[in-house]
Amino acid sequence: MDSQIFSQDVCVIGGGGHVGLPFALICADSGLRTVIYDVDRNRVEQIRAGVMPFCEEGAEEMLTRVLASGRLVVEDQPCLISSCRFLVMIIGTPVDEHLNPTFGAIDRALRAAREHLRDGQVLILRSTVFPGTSQRIQRFLDAAGLRIQVACCPERVAQGHSLREFRELPQILSSFDDEALAAVRELFGRFARDFVEMTPAEAELCKLMTNAWRYIQFATVNQFYMLATAHGVDFERILHGCRHEYPRMAGMPGPGFAAGPCLVKDTMQLAAFSHNHFMLGHSAMLVNEGLPSHLIELARRDGDLAAATVGILGMAFKAESDDSRDSLAYKLRKLLVLEARQVLCTDPFVRDPGLVPLERVLAESDVLFVATPHAAYRRLPPITGKRVIDVWSCLQKPSLSQ
Numbered sequence: 457m458d459s460q461i462f463s464q465d466v467c468v469i470g471g472g473g474h475v476g477l478p479f480a481l482i483c484a485d486s487g488l489r490t491v492i493y494d495v496d497r498n499r500v501e502q503i504r505a506g507v508m509p510f511c512e513e514g515a516e517e518m519l520t521r522v523l524a525s526g527r528l529v530v531e532d533q534p535c536l537i538s539s540c541r542f543l544v545m546i547i548g549t550p551v552d553e554h555l556n557p558t559f560g561a562i563d564r565a566l567r568a569a570r571e572h573l574r575d576g577q578v579l580i581l582r583s584t585v586f587p588g589t590s591q592r593i594q595r596f597l598d599a600a601g602l603r604i605q606v607a608c609c610p611e612r613v614a615q616g617h618s619l620r621e622f623r624e625l626p627q628i629l630s631s632f633d634d635e636a637l638a639a640v641r642e643l644f645g646r647f648a649r650d651f652v653e654m655t656p657a658e659a660e661l662c663k664l665m666t667n668a669w670r671y672i673q674f675a676t677v678n679q680f681y682m683l684a685t686a687h688g689v690d691f692e693r694i695l696h697g698c699r700h701e702y703p704r705m706a707g708m709p710g711p712g713f714a715a716g717p718c719l720v721k722d723t724m725q726l727a728a729f730s731h732n733h734f735m736l737g738h739s740a741m742l743v744n745e746g747l748p749s750h751l752i753e754l755a756r757r758d759g760d761l762a763a764a765t766v767g768i769l770g771m772a773f774k775a776e777s778d779d780s781r782d783s784l785a786y787k788l789r790k791l792l793v794l795e796a797r798q799v800l801c802t803d804p805f806v807r808d809p810g811l812v813p814l815e816r817v818l819a820e821s822d823v824l825f826v827a828t829p830h831a832a833y834r835r836l837p838p839i840t841g842k843r844v845i846d847v848w849s850c851l852q853k854p855s856l857s858q
C-alpha cells in the first residue's frame with residue numbers, strides 16, 4: 457500500500473455498522489492499518505472498549521486481537537480520513553416511507569468529509585447504491601478538482617457470517633480508472649481470492665439484481681405456501697415432494713418471512729430504476745409483505761382470536777441474529793394487537809424492553825406463531841394443547857398419539 461503519502465491504509469466510513477465493522481475487522485486482521493469512522497458515538501465507544509454492538513460470528517475475538525495489535529483506530533470524527541489511501545463507504549442506503557430510494561446519506565457523508573479528502577485517494581462504494589450513484593460521485597469529485605477515483609465494490613456477505621464469507625466469496629470490483637481498479641484488487645487481495653471485474657454501472661445493478669432475485673424466489677415459494685394452505689393442503693409435504701432427489705428443484709427455498717434491511721429495499725430500488733415497471737419486484741413485495749396477515753387468517757380458522765393470548769417466537773429478521781430492522785415479526789405483532797386479547801413476544805437475541813421470556817410465552821399463550829426460526833425453538837419439546845402456526849416448520853411436531 458502507498459505508505460509514502462498516507463500513514464493509514466483504509467478508512468471505513470460507517471465502520472460501526474453491521475457490514476462496516478466486520479469489513480474493518482478483516483482489513484485490520486489482514487495487516488492493513490485501518491481507521492473506523494462512524495458518527496454514532498455510542499458505537500464508537502463500545503468498539504473501542506472491545507465490545508461488539510451486534511451478533512457476528514467470530515467478531516468479538518477478532519476485535520480484541522486487532523485492537524491489541526494497534527492496527528485499528530476508531531473515531532467519531534472525520535479527521536483521520538486524510539491519512540488514508542482507501543476510503544470505504546458503507547453507510548445505510550435506505551428507501552423512504554414511500555419506498556423511493558434516498559440519496560441524502562451518501563451526499564451528506566461526502567460533504568462532511570470534503571475538507572479531509574486528498575488527491576490520490578480511492579473512494580470505494582461498498583454500500584448498495586441506486587444505479588448511477590458511482591458516476592454521480594465521480595463527477596462531484598472531478599468538479600471539486602480532486603484527483604480521487606471512485607470504485608464500486610458492493611458488499612454481498614450475509615450478516616452474521618461476514619468474516620467467513622469475506623474470504624470465501626468472489627469480490628465484485630469496478631472503477632472508472634484502470635490504476636484505481638488495480639489498487640482495489642490489491643486491497644481486496646489481502647483477504648479474498650476470487651474477483652469479478654466489471655464496470656461501475658454493471659456492479660451497481662449486479663448487487664441489486666442479486667437481492668431482488670432472492671426476494672422474488674422467497675415470494676414464489678411464499679405464494680405457493682399461501683395457495684396450498686388456503687386450501688387446507690400441507691405445504692411441507694409438497695415441498696418435500698418437489699425437492700426429494702430432484703436436482704432441478706434443489707435450490708427451492710422453504711417458506712418464511714423474507715424481511716430485513718436489504719432484500720425489500722433493494723428490490724424497490726430496482727423498481728424505481730425501472731420507472732416502476734419491475735412487475736415481478738412489486739408482486740414479490742405484495743406477497744412477502746402479505747404473509748403475516750395470511751398466517752393470522754390460518755390461525756383464525758380454528759377460532760376467534762379476540763379472547764386469545766397470542767405468542768410470537770422470534771422477533772429478529774432472521775435466525776440467530778439480534779437484528780430486528782424491518783423484521784416482519786413486528787408487522788405480525790402490529791396486526792395481532794388489533795384482534796387478540798394479548799400479544800406476548802420473545803426473542804433470545806433481540807434487545808427490546810417490550811419482550812418477555814420464552815417460558816412465559818409458552819406458558820400463557822393459547823396460539824403460537826413462529827416468526828423467526830432460531831435454533832433454540834427447534835430444540836423445544838413438541839408443543840401440545842395450543843394452536844401453532846409455524847410457517848418455517850421449525851418446531852418439533854407432536855406424535856399422532858399426543
Ligand SMILES: NC(=O)c1ccc[n+]([C@@H]2O[C@H](COP(=O)([O-])OP(=O)(O)OC[C@H]3O[C@@H](n4cnc5c(N)ncnc54)[C@H](O)[C@@H]3O)[C@@H](O)[C@H]2O)c1
Nearest residue numbers: 470472473474475494495496547548549565583584611615
Ligand atoms: N446488512 C447487511 O446484511 C448488508 C449486506 C450487504 C450490503 N449491505 C449494504 O451495506 C450498507 C450498510 O448497511 P448496514 O446494515 O451495515 O447499515 P448500518 O445502519 O448497520 O450501518 C451504517 C453505519 O453508518 C454510520 N453512518 C451513517 N452516516 C454516516 C456518516 N455520514 N459518516 C460516518 N458514518 C455514518 C451509522 O452510524 C452506522 O453505524 C447498506 O447500503 C446496505 O444495503 C448490507
